[in-house]
Amino acid sequence: MKNKPQNIYRWTAIVWLVGVVAHLIWSVLQQREQPPTDEVYTQALPFQIASFAFSSLPYWLGALLIILIIEFATFGRKAP
16 A cells, blocks of 8 residues: 555545535534524525535645645655
8 A cells, every 4th residue: 555655645535525525514404403594595505505615614624735744744755
């Protein structure tokens, strides 16, 4: 597995994407359970996805970047 660091990067990205989608679904379901308000637009799915994209996705992207940097430093070096 050490010979193919691209496989490690690919699996990391896949696991990251599954985590983001699971968090998005959980976030939308949590918002749907809230009592309705006068602001109807907040109950629309596109608004809830945009809310997730602006509030949570930057943290997910930062975590992915840190993990990929660590993986590249660990597995990306060529053996002498």
